Amino acid sequence: MEALTNRAKQVSHKEMTLGEKFYLPAIIKGLKITFQHIFKKTVTINYPEVKREISPVYRGLHVLKRDDLGRENCTACGLCAVACPAEAITMDAAERKRGEEHLYREEKYAAKYEINMLRCIFCGLCEEACPKDAIYLTDRILPSNYSRDKFIFGKDLLVEKMDARIDVSLRKKKKDDNSIL
Ligand code: SF4
Ligand code: SF4
DSSP states (O other), rough: OSSSSOOOOOOOOOOOOOOOOOOOHHHHHHHHHHHHHSSSSOOOOOTSSSSOOOOOOOSSSSEBBBBBTTBBOOOOOOHHHHHHHTOEEEEEEEOTTOOTTTBSSEEEEEEEEEETTTTTOOOOOHHOOTSSSSSEEEEOOOOOOOOOOGGGGGGHHHOOOOTBOOOOHHHHHHTTTTOOE
């Protein structure tokens, strides 16, 4: 049969020498490599006890921001969904009713807003596309899970909590400076 590449190697079936049968040379060779590395500075960390320091502008879990009065900024314009290369964002828009002015900043809002975190590639284009300062990526790391359903993040997980506001000033500044992070 004709070979497709020249990378194939013939398997050697030669008899092992007496030294090889004792495995001593191989063991000594392995130990030599072990001792060469044992006193070197480690490049690994003992996660999760030790956490690696990450950039303050790390592109992690998204947040849907509120304004200073606590109203949701998102107006369900859909620009983030259009910009998303992974088609990870879906939403349903709704009209704000009388008496809901304290909940939503503008007359239209996202009644449903979901990001499929299994599709998301954390590129930050949704943040770039948003004209309402409504969506930002944060330095929070997406938690792991056993079920695929748990990776569909709805408003309950995305909208920032009133008593736990999330500082996105660094990312906002970079966005205002017009530089993609
Ligand atoms: S970070 Fe990128 S992939 Fe993820 S939702 Fe935003 S635009 Fe889509
Ligand atoms: S997050 Fe921004 S871009 Fe996306 S729908 Fe809301 S206002 Fe529009």
